[in-house]
């Protein structure tokens with residue numbers, strides 16, 4: 201048995217709820233020789249929800265990482281409001297580069313109107329799921345079995361009783377000649393499936409799999425062939441230029457279209473950070489690099505795509521942990537796959553490829569590299585950097601820098617001004633949407649009505665690809681209304 205230390209942080213109410221669940225969390229990992237222990241000294245108790253204050257989350261996460269010295273304890277944080285008040289999000293691995301901080305939200309749809317306090321069993325499952333990510337377990341591993349397990353999305357787990365899931369695990373272990381599994385006497389947590397059991401058994405021999413041991417393996421491994429012939433995928437670059445310079449990012453809108461005459465179910469959230477989109481870039485040498493988002497957001501919500509309808513997702517593919525995806529001149533292939541997290545076994549809903557020509561633009565190249573590195577390392581406070589980005593003509597990078605800076609403004613007025621100018625600017629759609637959504641959330645928190653906010657945004661955004669922005673704003677509005685938060689910012 202090897203001890204792995206965790207600290208429990210967050211809001212007092214959430215910490216209290218999670219503390220009652222500690223025995224269940226602990227028991228889930230015991231079969232793998234992992235003795236999860238929560239100790240109290242390093243807990244950070246928050247006085248208000250970080251979602252309500254600008255730039256609180258990055259500061260908090262950085263603080264926890266520093267406090268642990270990027271070793272142990274790992275941090276399970278429990279707060280109330282999900283990102284953007286989007287109640288379809290249950291939790292997330294906040295730092296995929298280190299796997300040291302995971303967050304569980306208590307005020308989400310999964311728990312119904314009573315919140316997490318009314319569903320301790322479900323909350324325990326979410327905690328185990330997020331801690332599983334910290335041990336480098338992916339959603340893709342869960343999809344290798346034909347039953348619901350700890351690392352399946354919550355929506356799959358809800359379709360399976362605990363008893364049926366455990367019977368599935370017992371049968372699977374038998375089939376593969378694993379040591380027999382017995383059904384626990386009190387059923388609270390789903391079993392880990394074969395692939396996850398295999399990973400967890402080797403964790404202690406491989407410290408890079410421990411929290412803070414190394415980067416996350418990626419939200420989504422590759423999937424089997426397309427199963428859904430009704431859907432097509434297109435990648436539309438945001439820029440009118442047909443080349444990008446070395447070290448720069450790629451900004452595009454991905455369009456998933458339903459060509460069938462019936463409704464097709466797809467994940468509500470499309471994007472690399474949700475594990476529902478896998479992006480790989482092949483360089484001129486034939487080497488493939490996977491795009492790695494900085495967060496893994498666990499959402500299990502679904503949506504229906506009507507016949508003839510399209511779902512849009514704008515992406516900003518900037519860097520993968522300090523490595524540029526476009527580091528060499530020459531032709532690159534960018535491959536985007538949409539994965540269905542809910543199907544067992546995992547299926548790919550659609551795939552598309554786009555050719556990207558990378559050119560060496562001399563002086564601009566060095567500057568671009570410097571800027572993207574500075575971005576990745578969050579050394580973005582210098583005004584100089586912003587000016588340099590503008591001079592380099594890299595619209596996307598400059599806008600990204602502005603967006604990160606805008607988030608940090610303490611005053612609501614300053615933020616509003618900056619977000620407005622980014623949203624109405626000419627930059628990549630992804631960044632303009634992000635600024636607009638942040639603006640919308642703040643206005644809703646100030647008490648503006650959803651109609652007012654949408655009307656204002658509609659003056660700037662009226663392309664069909666902007667529908668994702670309005671859908672996101674609607675989810676935020678619903679979440680803010682459900683939490684009776686209108687007028688929360690004074």
Ligand SMILES: [Zn+2]
Nearest residue numbers: 329339497498
């Ligand atoms: Zn997850």
